[in-house]
């Protein structure tokens with residue numbers, strides 16, 4: 052890519068003042084961290100989340116409690132419901148009039164999308180369309196939404212850049228995210244809605260999703276339970292610590308572009324072997340691994356090209372993988388071991404080499 056092709060001429064004025072931001076999926080992992088950051092700096096937040104049971108709902112309830120206890124209910128308006136519910140969503144826009152939208156709600160997970168594609172089409176495609184429809188009708192200034200590195204699924208390269216055109220999503224989840232990007236272009240084209248899609252690369256950290264490898268490995272190694280290692284451990288992927296993702300999301304909220312897609316990742320890969328040995332180091336326990344053959348179709352090495360986000364958003368990842376794992380393991384101990392909270396049951400997660 053040449054930096055010249057990343058023209059910032061379409062950049063609207065960066066916005067520094069107070070905002071009321073609609074954070075969809077604000078009870079979830081990434082949404083609740085973004086809401087926390089925005090509230091901390093003085094913005095007000097409106098959350099819509101259906102608190103579905105994709106994973107333990109008490110985690111989402113506790114994410115919301117954390118926000119209301121920290122900032123007070125007058126600064127965090129919480130709506131519980133489906134983003135596809137046109138009546139509810141119209142009421143929300145009518146009452147709250149958010150001028151900024153950070154759309155994080157989606158059904159996530161690659162494997163489960165193969166088993167039940169319809170719920171992904173509903174929440175991700177129908178839901179995003181519903182929100183963009185209202186965003187344009189209510190004159191929203193910037194619409195930022197979560198896409199995913201999974202859109203690179205069928206790519207032959209291992210260093211993923213936004214300029215590469217990939218139209219080979221390999222799961223309904225990936226196809227739903229690619230469709231959101233296409234619809235976003237349509238809303239930009241038809242109505243001049245400012246819209247930015249952010250392709251996250253495997254996000255982990257405190258309050259991370261229990262169906263994903265970083266949480267699962269820390270949890271299972273801490274308890275002496277078996278973990279599954281696919282292949283010889285040399286496969287490698289790009290893991291991004293939550294505070295780096297929040298930084299990228301907020302930079303994007305503050306810098307409306309007419310239409311842009313950005314990778315948000317760490318920008319380098321960590322091998323599965325290195326990942327497991329860091330988990331061992333920071334939990335103080337030896338991993339009990341079950342070695343399984345490589346999964347067919349797995350890509351041996353994936354990594355985000357983050358130069359575009361660096362150039363146009365000023366984004367750089369700051370947290371090393373080792374620091375990120377250390378912080379996550381510390382959080383895990385404090386949350387699940389000190390308080391003797393029952394450890395979550397094992398959730399079948401996608402293999403570590405599928406792009407989430």
Ligand code: NAD
Nearest residue numbers: 076079080081101102103133134156157174197251253254
């Ligand atoms: P999450 O499951 O923790 O959060 C998503 C939230 O959205 C949940 O609280 C869920 O209840 C809510 N939700 C889902 N469908 C809804 C609907 N129809 N109406 C209302 N609420 C609904 O997941 P996350 O990891 O925080 O992911 C946030 C976003 O980032 C998602 O769009 C996901 O696809 C994307 N993403 C995440 C990762 C990652 O590594 N965590 C990677 C790539 C992309």
